[in-house]
Amino acid sequence: MADHKHETHGYYTGDIHNQFVVEHHDPKSKKVIWKTFWILLLITIFEVGIAFAPIPHDVLVAIFIVLTIVKAYFIIAYFMHLKHEEKSFGYTIILPFILIVYFIGMLITEGNYISMMGDLFK
Amino acid sequence: MAAEATVKQETQSANMWKGGKSPFNVSWGKMMMWFFLVSDAFTFSTLILAYGTMRHRFAEVWPKANDVFTHFPFYDGHIPLAYVALMTFILIMSSVTMVLAVDAGHRRDNKGVALWMILTIVGGFMFLGSQAWEWYHFIHGTPAGAYVMPNGDVYKVAENAYHLHHLNPPHDALVSLLHQVVSDKAVIADIKSKAEHIHGANLTRNEYGHPLFADFFFFITGFHGFHVFSGVIINIIIFLNVIAGVYKRRGHYEHIEKTGLYWHFVDLVWVFVFTFFYLV
Numbered sequence: 318m319a320d321h322k323h324e325t326h327g328y329y330t331g332d333i334h335n336q337f338v339v340e341h342h343d344p345k346s347k348k349v350i351w352k353t354f355w356i357l358l359l360i361t362i363f364e365v366g367i368a369f370a371p372i373p374h375d376v377l378v379a380i381f382i383v384l385t386i387v388k389a390y391f392i393i394a395y396f397m398h399l400k401h402e403e404k405s406f407g408y409t410i411i412l413p414f415i416l417i418v419y420f421i422g423m424l425i426t427e428g429n430y431i432s433m434m435g436d437l438f439k
Numbered sequence: 440m441a442a443e444a445t446v447k448q449e450t451q452s453a454n455m456w457k458g459g460k461s462p463f464n465v466s467w468g469k470m471m472m473w474f475f476l477v478s479d480a481f482t483f484s485t486l487i488l489a490y491g492t493m494r495h496r497f498a499e500v501w502p503k504a505n506d507v508f509t510h511f512p513f514y515d516g517h518i519p520l521a522y523v524a525l526m527t528f529i530l531i532m533s534s535v536t537m538v539l540a541v542d543a544g545h546r547r548d549n550k551g552v553a554l555w556m557i558l559t560i561v562g563g564f565m566f567l568g569s570q571a572w573e574w575y576h577f578i579h580g581t582p583a584g585a586y587v588m589p590n591g592d593v594y595k596v597a598e599n600a601y602h603l604h605h606l607n608p609p610h611d612a613l614v615s616l617l618h619q620v621v622s623d624k625a626v627i628a629d630i631k632s633k634a635e636h637i638h639g640a641n642l643t644r645n646e647y648g649h650p651l652f653a654d655f656f657f658f659i660t661g662f663h664g665f666h667v668f669s670g671v672i673i674n675i676i677i678f679l680n681v682i683a684g685v686y687k688r689r690g691h692y693e694h695i696e697k698t699g700l701y702w703h704f705v706d707l708v709w710v711f712v713f714t715f716f717y718l719v
Contacts, residue, residue, distance in 0.1 A: 413481075417484045
């Protein structure tokens with residue numbers, strides 16, 4: 318992942334493992350940080366703005382969930398810097414969340430069943 | 440040229456896994472912080488999913504956040520969402536100061552790190568104070584309060600009438616029956632003689648509707664607030680180390696990155712809490 322656009326240097330961690338870690342420092346990092354901040358802020362303002370708009374509730378919920386995932390992407394990719402880590406490391410962190418998607422599917426099935434059974438479950 | 444580059448990359452990545460260095464090019468400590476955050480994200484996911492399931496089950500009597508959290512400091516009226524939007528802004532802002540501290544660390548700028556760290560700590564305390572204020576108002580409730588019947592049904596007092604929140608609806612009950620507005624004086628006298636008058640919410644009572652709403656609110660925002668609190672404590676410790684020049688002597692600021700990851704994670708969780716507790 319040698320990126321020649323960036324200045325490359327590194328350091329030894331200095332703990333018992335004393336690993337050498339390569340640093341890729343982006344000279345435009347501050348610009349990226351403030352851009353991410355404005356994106357997050359504008360999405361939040363937009364969310365609060367449309368919360369009272371005459372939009373069908375289900376559509377509103379769908380918009381909010383999509384925007385939440387967009388915000389999460391920007392925080393993870395740019396603030397937590399995962400976009401600039403090795404790709405294999407990114408997958409190691411993100412792929413386990415397939416289990417959460419599976420869990421959501423299970424709970425929707427189970428939730429519908431509980432509603433169907435009505436007051437048997439009190 | 441392109442093929443040559445691919446071959447070079449392949450041999451490079453093959454060598455990466457032969458041992459002796461981190462194939463992910465992250466230190467042991469940073470990788471473990473990430474793995475901890477993955478496990479913590481699972482905990483929060485299950486909490487929010489449990490909340491969603493119960494909300495779906497009691498959809499008809501679930502309080503609307505817009506009716507509950509309407510307070511704003513130094514203002515007597517009701518403005519829904521404004522206060523929590525302010526809290527979100529505070530947390531995003533403190534996330535920015537944290538990432539600027541990490542950035543200053545990359546440039547080995549000790550003074551810059553110290554400055555951005557102290558601003559992050561201030562942001563953390565502001566968020567915690569806001570949350571305490573929010574909890575105070577939820578626990579104390581409205582002056583009018585609500586009447587709770589022995590079977591758990593809640594009569595919310597509003598505009599000189601009693602709004603019934605039917606907590607134990609029969610299976611085939613019509614949704615329109617669940618929100619009856621009672622204004623008959625004899626019925627109101629009957630309610631008052633049997634019911635308990637309550638204000639606000641705790642773990643067993645909730646004047647705004649179903650008690651499970653209060654339980655999930657206290658547990659999830661409480662668990663998140665505890666994360667913010669421990670994050671502030673960790674940030675203070677790291678800040679003191681920065682002042683003492685520990686990282687300057689060490690030659691790198693990886694600790695700032697690790698605490699930064701934790702702090703951004705706290706912000707990330709709040710993004711989800713904000714959506715599922717206040718917006719949806």
